[in-house]
Amino acid sequence: MSYQVFARKWRPQTFDDVVGQEHITSTLRRAIEKNRVAHAYIFTGTRGVGKTTTARILSRALNCEKGPTPDPCGECESCKSILSGSNFDVVEIDGASNNSVDDIRSLRDNIGYTSMGGKYRIFLIDEVHMLTKAAFNALLKTLEEPPPNVIFILATTEPQKIPDTIHSRCQRYDFRRISAEQIAGQLEKICKSENIVYEKNGLLVVARKADGSMRDSLSLLDQVYAFCRDGIKEKDIRSVLGLVENEIYRDIVESVLEKNPLVALRSVEDILNRGFDLSEFITGFQEFLRDMLLFRLPGARATAGEELSPEATAAMDNLCNRFSEGDLLRMVELIRQTEASLRWSSFPRFAVESALLKMVYMDSSVSVQQLIASLGSGGGSPLLPEIHLTTSVDSKKK
Numbered sequence: 293m294s295y296q297v298f299a300r301k302w303r304p305q306t307f308d309d310v311v312g313q314e315h316i317t318s319t320l321r322r323a324i325e326k327n328r329v330a331h332a333y334i335f336t337g338t339r340g341v342g343k344t345t346t347a348r349i350l351s352r353a354l355n356c357e358k359g360p361t362p363d364p365c366g367e368c369e370s371c372k373s374i375l376s377g378s379n380f381d382v383v384e385i386d387g388a389s390n391n392s393v394d395d396i397r398s399l400r401d402n403i404g405y406t407s408m409g410g411k412y413r414i415f416l417i418d419e420v421h422m423l424t425k426a427a428f429n430a431l432l433k434t435l436e437e438p439p440p441n442v443i444f445i446l447a448t449t450e451p452q453k454i455p456d457t458i459h460s461r462c463q464r465y466d467f468r469r470i471s472a473e474q475i476a477g478q479l480e481k482i483c484k485s486e487n488i489v490y491e492k493n494g495l496l497v498v499a500r501k502a503d504g505s506m507r508d509s510l511s512l513l514d515q516v517y518a519f520c521r522d523g524i525k526e527k528d529i530r531s532v533l534g535l536v537e538n539e540i541y542r543d544i545v546e547s548v549l550e551k552n553p554l555v556a557l558r559s560v561e562d563i564l565n566r567g568f569d570l571s572e573f574i575t576g577f578q579e580f581l582r583d584m585l586l587f588r589l590p591g592a593r594a595t596a597g598e599e600l601s602p603e604a605t606a607a608m609d610n611l612c613n614r615f616s617e618g619d620l621l622r623m624v625e626l627i628r629q630t631e632a633s634l635r636w637s638s639f640p641r642f643a644v645e646s647a648l649l650k651m652v653y654m655d656s657s658v659s660v661q662q663l664i665a666s667l668g669s670g671g672g673s674p675l676l677p678e679i680h681l682t683t684s685v686d687s688k689k690k
């Protein structure tokens with residue numbers, strides 16, 4: 293059997309399989325059950341979040357020989373032919389390449405034919421925002437007087453480019469970006485059933501890189517798996533995906549504790565020599581600092597630690613406990629500002645270097661609570677190595 297990429301092999305087949313869009317799938321399920329399916333839908337959301345997939349599941353749900361049913365059987369002729377893209381009643385149109393008024397007119401002529409046996413005729417126009425103004429007008433005429441049992445699903449990444457007149461005749465569903473945790477959970481499920489050995493934290497790296505898109509995460513998983521057949525390890529993933537290793541961030545953070553500017557500068561030199569992109573480096577640093585903050589916050593800690601191995605958790609714990617929340621927040625803020633300034637900087641390397649230097653020379657802040665606690669214990673706390681509290685009387689004596 294030929295190799296099938298994960299994105300194809302694991303394309304959701306039922307509403308329940310669609311990850312992260314329960315607000316939409318449950319509404320659609322209910323509409324099918326109550327026989328209240330709309331004539332026209334707009335599906336919006338960034339790439340790879342399940343718009344087309346959901347449209348295809350809706351088509352099967354409506355035209356399944358055992359339906360309409362929210363749980364299409366997947367085995368009847370109708371379900372199978374929709375799945376393979378050979379069903380005449382379900383027409384997919386790429387709005388980007390069929391965007392002229394003539395294309396929409398021929399679509400309207402096509403709508404005139406009665407269904408080939410299915411209950412509904414469904415027209416899915418992908419990238420609908422690419423239609424010309426004249427094409428939108430032609431489409432509007434059809435939406436104003438929709439033929440019975442014809443359903444339009446207009447999918448788009450840019451809903452603001454769809455005219456209001458079209459909007460007002462459609463039910464709009466906004467697909468959410470999928471959280472890294474949800475994506476990682478799905479990747480884990482796939483790895484388990486494909487018998488792929490994996491590190492949980494590695495899957496989270498893939499999920500974060502996919503930036504809310506399930507499809508992208510599956511392509512990345514393919515890419516990573518092709519490289520590390522004997523197990524998906526975080527370190528390998530970072531090198532395949534061109535991400536900076538966490539060790540580098542750890543070194544920099546430790547250089548802040550040791551007030552050692554050379555380590556920080558050397559790490560910038562190192563990542564540039566190895567061909568990394570500075571904005572990629574800064575993004576990774578933000579993620580690292582975010583993890584540190586989560587470790588530092590008692591309630592949030594569980595979610596951050598869950599993905600790490602016990603050794604990694606202990607190391608992270610050890611590192612984080614040497615910083616106050618206030619210091620971590622200031623470091624986050626510095627890096628966030630650097631990210632923004634990189635876009636306009638004529639000398640990005642120096643922008644990064646100066647941010648790291650600021651970090652190294654930043655005074656460590658001590659929380660009021662810690663201060664009080666250390667006073668209560670008679671001073672001399674290791675928390676406050678350099679703070680000597682003197683009263684005015686003491687200073688006069690000197």
Ligand SMILES: [Zn+2]
Nearest residue numbers: 356365368371
């Ligand atoms: Zn079926």
